[in-house]
Amino acid sequence: MTTLLDVKNLTRSFGGLVAVNDVSFALAKGQITALIGPNGAGKTTCFNLVAGALKPTSGQVFFQGQSIEGAPPENVCRMGIARTFQIVRPMRDMSVLENAMVGAFSWTRNVSEARSTAYESLESVGLVGKANARTDQLTMSDRKMLEVAKALSTRPKLLLLDEVMAGLRPTEAVSVVQVLRKLAESGLTILLVEHVMRIVMEVASTVVVLHHGAKIAEGCPKDVVADPQVLESYLGAGFHA
Amino acid sequence: MSEKFNKAAETKRWIAGAIVFVILGLVGALSNSYIVSLMTIVLLFTFMGQSWNLMLGIGGQLSIGHALFVGLGAYSVGVLYLKYGISPWIGLLAGMVIAGSVGAVLAWLSFRFEVHGIYFALLTIAAAEFARIMFSGWEFVGAMQGLFFPAPTGEVDISMLRGGARFYYFVALALAAIGIAGTELISRSYLGYVWRAMRDDDEAARALGVRTFRHKILVISISAASAAAGGGILALVQGAIFPDSIMGMGISVDVLIGPVVGGLGTAFGPLVGSLAAIPLNHLMGALGDSLGIPGLNNIAYGVILISVVWFLPDGIWPAVVRGYAAIKGSLFARPLKLRKAEE
Ligand SMILES: Nc1ncnc2c1ncn2[C@@H]1O[C@H](COP(=O)(O)OP(=O)(O)OP(=O)(O)O)[C@@H](O)[C@H]1O
Ligand SMILES: [Mg+2]
Numbered sequence: 055m056t057t058l059l060d061v062k063n064l065t066r067s068f069g070g071l072v073a074v075n076d077v078s079f080a081l082a083k084g085q086i087t088a089l090i091g092p093n094g095a096g097k098t099t100c101f102n103l104v105a106g107a108l109k110p111t112s113g114q115v116f117f118q119g120q121s122i123e124g125a126p127p128e129n130v131c132r133m134g135i136a137r138t139f140q141i142v143r144p145m146r147d148m149s150v151l152e153n154a155m156v157g158a159f160s161w162t163r164n165v166s167e168a169r170s171t172a173y174e175s176l177e178s179v180g181l182v183g184k185a186n187a188r189t190d191q192l193t194m195s196d197r198k199m200l201e202v203a204k205a206l207s208t209r210p211k212l213l214l215l216d217e218v219m220a221g222l223r224p225t226e227a228v229s230v231v232q233v234l235r236k237l238a239e240s241g242l243t244i245l246l247v248e249h250v251m252r253i254v255m256e257v258a259s260t261v262v263v264l265h266h267g268a269k270i271a272e273g274c275p276k277d278v279v280a281d282p283q284v285l286e287s288y289l290g291a292g293f294h295a
Numbered sequence: 296m297s298e299k300f301n302k303a304a305e306t307k308r309w310i311a312g313a314i315v316f317v318i319l320g321l322v323g324a325l326s327n328s329y330i331v332s333l334m335t336i337v338l339l340f341t342f343m344g345q346s347w348n349l350m351l352g353i354g355g356q357l358s359i360g361h362a363l364f365v366g367l368g369a370y371s372v373g374v375l376y377l378k379y380g381i382s383p384w385i386g387l388l389a390g391m392v393i394a395g396s397v398g399a400v401l402a403w404l405s406f407r408f409e410v411h412g413i414y415f416a417l418l419t420i421a422a423a424e425f426a427r428i429m430f431s432g433w434e435f436v437g438a439m440q441g442l443f444f445p446a447p448t449g450e451v452d453i454s455m456l457r458g459g460a461r462f463y464y465f466v467a468l469a470l471a472a473i474g475i476a477g478t479e480l481i482s483r484s485y486l487g488y489v490w491r492a493m494r495d496d497d498e499a500a501r502a503l504g505v506r507t508f509r510h511k512i513l514v515i516s517i518s519a520a521s522a523a524a525g526g527g528i529l530a531l532v533q534g535a536i537f538p539d540s541i542m543g544m545g546i547s548v549d550v551l552i553g554p555v556v557g558g559l560g561t562a563f564g565p566l567v568g569s570l571a572a573i574p575l576n577h578l579m580g581a582l583g584d585s586l587g588i589p590g591l592n593n594i595a596y597g598v599i600l601i602s603v604v605w606f607l608p609d610g611i612w613p614a615v616v617r618g619y620a621a622i623k624g625s626l627f628a629r630p631l632k633l634r635k636a637e638e
């Protein structure tokens with residue numbers, strides 16, 4: 055098992071609030087890992103630290119053995135880490151297709167190559183039929199899928215997905231899960247933040263649990279949901295796997 | 296699929312553009328000298344407006360100090376020609392290099408120190424005013440007295456870019472065509488995509504690997520260089536260079552009014568906007584003079600700006616395109632199913 059991403063003692067505070075507190079975990083290549091935790095646990099902050107959108111207060115991030123913490127987000131992306139935004143950020147005045155093309159320009163300057171890559175990305179998230187739509191014509195779940203397509207066009211090695219299935223109908227979620235599985239089979243490593251435990255159980259091989267910024271558990275989904283600390287802090291007494 | 300559809304639409308746009316420029320060519324050949332000189336100014340501001348439009352409409356970077364670059368272009372042509380007898384062609388090139396570098400340095404310093412958006416725009420005004428005051432006191436470039444070109448003999452000398460009013464009309468027409476075609480080509484290239492991405496959302500663009508810092512510097516530098524080319528020709532057309540007029544706030548406003556009125560980020564917006572605003576400005580100026588109301592032209596500018604922003608917030612040209620599409624849609628409406636199948 056090769057490690058693609060190695061996060062070591064990552065800490066970030068905002069004033070007095072320690073949003074991410076001494077968190078360490080490693081991602082194995084080609085695996086799907088879920089990052090879970092209650093609201094405000096520090097999941098998005100963790101993504102921002104890995105993706106270069108925020109600089110850590112302390113700690114290290116290694117990607118393919120290379121130290122990347124503090125690198126600007128565009129460089130992190132070009133190394134092979136793509137992320138989606140929990141609060142979607144489509145380019146407002148560009149079409150769905152054009153949105154999906156932008157990421158491809160991180161590795162090519164050829165417009166038609168970027169366009170065919172964008173079609174592939176849109177295809178894999180089921181948005182190809184809306185390629186020429188404006189982004190404000192998309193439903194919320196389509197916008198989430200556009201975030202994924204935009205990220206895929208960068209041809210990432212590691213994909214960070216921040217609650218992309220929130221608001222999807224169960225049938226839609228199932229098809230996204232299939233997409234993610236296929237991507238992982240083709241060698242892509244995925245770290246996803248997800249609240250719906252059923253999806254986490256189904257798709258993730260490893261789960262990392264954050265609570266108040268700190269990692270409280272890590273392991274295979276079955277073990278994690280049985281962990282008393284996780285049950286108490288996150289899943290609540292009523293949860294049964 | 297839609298690919299073919301886009302190709303056809305693209306070809307149509309180029310043909311439409313060519314027709315517009317043939318008509319403008321006829322205007323230049325057949326009109327009286329008043330129309331020719333007015334239209335020369337319109338076309339020059341179309342070109343300079345397009346340079347500004349590239350920067351804001353596509354690159355998302357606001358400048359309210361484009362007079363700086365216009366003035367640098369004008370002075371480069373003027374000083375090299377009048378002091379050293381060097382061809383204005385070289386002067387234009389020098390002006391573009393100088394303005395492009397000044398723009399790049401200004402942008403670099405600004406973004407390096409996290410000065411963005413409206414604060415960067417304020418910085419461009421400050422830089423333009425600083426340059427204006429500096430040139431006003433600089434004896435070598437004529438200071439407040441300015442620089443004068445010898446009166447045109449009417450003979451056309453292409454190597455020296457000298458000729459009569461009609462000659463300059465066609466120079467301005469060529470420049471406007473280059474500006475419009477160039478913008479169209481740039482916005483279809485990868486630069487157009489990454490610039491529009493950074494315009495719409497800088498952080499999201501960076502997350503997709505767009506190196507926005509260098510792209511901002513690039514778009515500003517290209518915009519500055521082309522504004523300088525326009526300024527160089529403007530100096531030749533006007534036959535004189537005064538720091539207060541060529542580097543004044545008035546020029547900065549004249550440059551941006553075309554694209555703002557005509558349609559930001561569009562290829563034809565600056566032409567449409569300049570056609571609407573500049574003749575109006577001149578007419579109102581003349582009317583104001585004859586009625587003894589100085590500044591009537593500025594009031595007209597204000598009124599046209601406010602009414603466009605109020606009634607057609609994205610400009611005249613996009614409204615025309617929408618109107619055309621609506622008319623065409625209702626005339627040639629076909630069952631939706633049919634059209635779907637074709638796509
Ligand atoms: N830029 C910021 N400035 C100040 N505080 C912040 C900032 N970003 C996040 N926080 C705080 O850090 C904590 C962790 O936030 P974060 O967004 O990482 O949580 P999360 O686990 O993603 O939650 P959710 O499930 O609601 O998305 C929260 O208390 C939040 O208010
Ligand atoms: Mg979050």
